Amino acid sequence: MLEERGNARGEPGSEDLSVTGEPERGGPFQMAGERLVPFSGMERILIGLDADQCVAVTTTEGPVLVVAGPGSGKTRVLTHRVAYLIGSGRARPWQIVAVTFTNKAAREIRERLGGLLGTESAQLVQAGTFHSLCVRILRRDGYRIGLEPAFTIYDEEDQLALVKQALRDLGLDPQRFSARMLLGRLSRAKNDQHSPSDLQSMAQSYWDEVAARVYERYAQYLQRAQAVDFDDLLLRTVELFTEYPDVLAHYQDRWRYLQVDEYQDTNRLQYQLVRQLASGHRNLCVVGDPDQSIYSWRQADIRNILEFQRDFPDATVIRLGRNYRSTPQIVAAADAVIRVNRQRIERPLWTENPPGPPIRLLACWDEQQEAEMVVSEIDSLVRTGNARYRDIAVLYRINAQSRSVEEALVRRQIPYQVIGGVRFYERKEIKDALALLRVLVNPRDWLSLRRVLSETVFGRGIGEKTLLQLEQWGQRQQCSPADVLLLLVEEREEAPALAAATVRRLRELGGELVRLRAAMVEHPASQLFDLALERSGLAARYRDASDPTERERWENLVQLRSVLERYDTVPAAEGLPLFLEEAALVAAIDEAEMSGDQVTLLTLHAAKGLEFPVVFLIGVEEGLLPHARALESEAELEEERRLFYVGITRAKERLYLSYCSSRNRFGLHERSIPSHFLDDLPPDVVERVGGRGWSASAHVSSSIEDRAPVATGGTVPVMPRLRAGQRVFHPRFGDGFVVAVREKAGDQEVTVQFKRHGIKTLLASLAKLVVEE
């Protein structure tokens, strides 16, 4: 699918190329001659691009930096550049690498390329995230640095478990040393390519000492489990390339043209990787926007883009400043906001799009009313034919903000999807099933084995004590606990000093694992999954549960199985590693469903790179945007402002900003004031909504009488006596009817059959049940 948004708006056509081309730079003019030569699709590749975009597409040799403002056709340039490389015969598809920020972006590039070149070529282009690229490299060549092809990828939960384990082993109090904070230190150390001993020798405080020692243990654990964390995927690839120049040479030779998207959000390790891969041919094109750098907390280093010209003095620099996405009002607002940042290279931002409606600023009482206003506006936009649900996004700073909006959407029965939050692959039951599969693929993954033992019937009769024995015994034998089990089955090893019954259990368990591993060779992944779920008792536990939330977990497992089926063309032994890789590396946004007609709810971070005709940016309040935890330094504050900028620039036509005067934080009503970022908006593009009469009631403490009528929209909140048979509404579970009521110490315990969420038992005083008359 070729997006021809530009043409529809009368973007400059091909005649512009001949006017503004710069032949001496190898620009479009020169290429204009060339595109008449053999390849017939070249016109299609260059047509509809403006002069700057054209230069970016056709400057194929040597280092190129594209500084691309929001909506300036960055993805388009990237895609067309790749197509141009292939179309002009400069490169074969597999010689081109396009590194994207998410898997979704990679998919999109491949799809669009398919439209330009045909799907066969498009599939051969190496498009993916740094992390997925590194997995491929390490699976193939990692054995050189002691990494088996079956290695496991640990997510943050696994990482935290390891840090906590390390703390326990070192006899340190996990209460005193926050595992999360330590993990942050380890990540920074890895990004600076510091080893545990580097950290040790640089230590300036007790904390540094602790961090160094934890790091040492942590790294040992990973190695023992044949596992890597997210940083390791990058770090160990850099190590591989450094230690084995022949391996690096192989990839340099294969990947002749490198494209890196969202370059402003790369970290030092990614930068190293880019340098290594590009150091031979130097055909490197990085695309990014320093003003949209919003991931410094994940070690992204804005210097990578700011200092690109220092690293590559001969780089061609191309600036894309014209915005094809948004109305002049939105562009003006964005420009005014970002201008306030001091750490910034000033850059023009403009559009020639026709004006649209003003930006609307909604003043609300609390998040319920905010949600109500947003949702009723959504409703009216759709009813008047000004938008479809899929054109609309609700953006917020933190995931918790989605809740009030979700409740309001459910009330109006408006279809929606939430991106992020509790991600699918992070759910407990999914992680349990994944741990099972991980152990089968990589028996040395003792962390997953531990999870299997504690969460499934495989662990029945085997507790913490036995596991400890097993681990110690394994360590003496230089093998993993799972290996120990396998050895026990083969009776090649004397059992450790344990009760006879326990040894019998261990042998049984070993037998289960051996059988499942054998099945892996013969059966496809989904069948192995069924088998593993049955044998481990996970199936029985969730499928046959009476509790509806447990059964919901079963539904999730069934859904997981359907993902697995995609790998069924090969035996599980081959398919499972690929599936586990996918499971480990999917981004929240990768799961977005763009085909249905539904409103999208997502964080500002997740919204990066996306655009919507209608955007609601909610909770523009001091402490939330900018977030309270980002007020330490000027640099952090500037990043928050960039986040606001990213949010504004997602909107094509209509932008709504909202804030509340009171917000429920921690179950307490807290006063909230509008974000000072709002002061930077040009007054002439903003229309204020609400606030009249509202400000008068604002300094009256926000009592229930003030708020109740607005928030509930017609129905009345009640805590009167409930009776069986009544129809009720719950903000989260929707419609239902009361099955039973039990009097309980001045309160009522109600059992409700919900239409969509099954049977729940709730306390009348706590559940916000509304009786429908």
Added chain:
DNA sequence: CCGTTCGAATTTTTT
């Protein structure tokens, strides 16, 4: 060794 219960902490953003 396992399950339950009570208390505490959690809320920034995520490959």
Added chain:
DNA sequence: ATTCGAACGG
């Protein structure tokens, strides 16, 4: 408010 961990009792 929910979820996770520790402690306790069976």
